[in-house]
Amino acid sequence: MNSSSQAERARRMAAIRANLTGLALVAPLVLFLLVTFLIPLGRMLVLAVDDSEIAMVMPRTVASLAEWDRAAAPPADAYNAVGLDLLEARRDRTVGTAARRLGYDDADLRTLLQATARGLPRDAAADIDWRATLVALDPAWDENRIWIAIGNARGPFTDLHVLMALGLRGGEDATLYMGVSLRTFAIALSATVLCMLLSLPAAYLLASVRRTTANVLMLALLLPLWTSVLVRSTAWLVILQKNGILNQLLMALHITDAPLELVYNRAGVLIALTHVLLPYAVLPVYASMKALPRTQMQAARSLGAGPLAGFFRVYLPQILPGLSAGGLMVFILALGYYITPLLLGGAGDQMLPYYIAYNTLQALNWGLAAALASLLLVATIVLYTIYVRLVGVERVGV
Incomplete structure (x- = not known):
């Protein structure tokens, strides 16, 4: 056997050992995901159509x-x-x-x-x-x-629970769940729009200031992520109630003559959701902005483009992957919120997770609860697929 064939065999053996080592390192994670995520997820999908x-x-x-x-x-x-x-x-x-x-x-x-x-x-x-x-x-x-x-x-098996979740069967319940589904997507979309509008100036400020200032601002931005969702929602309940801090301040400044209704309605839910989800919108946009050289806007101005034209024609197209990633993340997370609408919303502001919990714990209709959860899962997969098609799989991580 000549030296070249021996070297080739050695390279193949080294590649096999490297692959086996990689598989051994990944195996615990795969097993963990299988036991804690994939198997329960499959059980949920089966339960949605089970009729035994x-x-x-x-x-x-x-x-x-x-x-x-x-x-x-x-x-x-x-x-x-x-x-x-x-x-x-x-x-x-x-x-x-x-x-x-x-x-x-x-x-x-x-x-x-x-x-x-x-x-x-x-x-x-x-x-x-x-x-x-x-x-x-x-x-x-x-x-x-x-x-x-x-x-x-x-x-x-039966399609009863799936049809009820889609609002295609079940009489009054069909109307209820159709309305709840539309309300859930409307609230999630509203929170996403608010987060994206606020994320642009916040991310631009973070990308423009000095590093020390940016670190302080980033700390303030990430602070909500280190606090329990229940604590944050309860804090907003204290702030927004009729005799809360915000209403007292507005009346002290003579901006309003009477307390505003900011809790147990859609306004309180959107305010709290926007606060909770804003970091997920800012961080991808900030990453996109930080990667752009400042000389691009200067070059655009030197070529005669005004601030608006330079932003929409030069700057915005390049940060669009970050915007879309942040928007998708916020929308998907907003779809699954339970505590915030429960504490700050009224009866007409509860989302699908509330009815999933209700059918699981009170009505004991696990099939319908699984079908509603599957509806959220399918919506998430569809949205992610659309995002990958529009942005491109190579830019998903932006």
């Missing part, structure tokens, strides 16, 4: 309706299956799970199932006339609508 509650609580009923064509009356063994399933569910205290699932399609069916389970005789034998027993408890068991609802909910 009825099949778990009423397996006999689901099996008896598998071949039913829904045009004729349900088969006789379906009544037997419902009676036996409800007796078992009452003993295991799982009736509420099945009743809640049927209530998503028809609120009356939730009450019907719970009342039927409570009314079944405790010493019922397996060979009794279950059809007569169920109809005696509630004549609705002689109608096809409840059997159709059970058949629709037999699973294992």
Whole structure:
């Protein structure tokens, strides 16, 4: 074997060892992301379309309706299956799970199932006339609508929660979640516009002053990031309330004659969100401005361009990646805020995260909560994809 082939083999072995070393160093991070992010994320997406509650609580009923064509009356063994399933569910205290699932399609069916389970005789034998027993408890068991609802909910998957989150199904709830989605995007967009308008002069000041002054200003800018969101939101509640610092100052300066309504409405939410998210807008813009030589604007003025023309034709196009990156970051973060609208907003200012928490902790509708969370996830991915297409993947990190 000649020396050149030996050298080539040595280079290949060195490259393999370097790759293995790199993989070993990255493996803990990949494992951590897999366990704490990707697996829960996948579980959330599955939960948004999962429909296994009825099949778990009423397996006999689901099996008896598998071949039913829904045009004729349900088969006789379906009544037997419902009676036996409800007796078992009452003993295991799982009736509420099945009743809640049927209530998503028809609120009356939730009450019907719970009342039927409570009314079944405790010493019922397996060979009794279950059809007569169920109809005696509630004549609705002689109608096809409840059997159709059970058949629709037999699973294992459903589009019910996704359609409700998109406002395409669910009656009044559909209107509610459509309005909440539009409100969430409107609040996030408003906060983004305010942050971007304030970020331009702030970033320009940071890029123009001396380093020592810039360090002090940067410290003041980053201070909100070192404070809890709950603390910041509570501080704004103290400042903006009717007898708060801001209203007292405005009335002392005779700017206003009466306290302004600045909390429990959209104004308080936007003020607090802008304060919290402003650093995420300023830093990318500042990085773009800091990278530009000052001689460009001087050259533009020497060529006859006025301040406005020089800014819009020379300066702005070059800091556009920073502006777009900051705007995207602020918008995505604003979509997921929960504490700030909860403390400073009114009933008409709550965003999707509030309803995700409500359906998770109070309504116990985890499927709808997962669908709403998935809606935010999809919106984030779509926005990021659009940003990469417009700005270019090589400039994403600006």
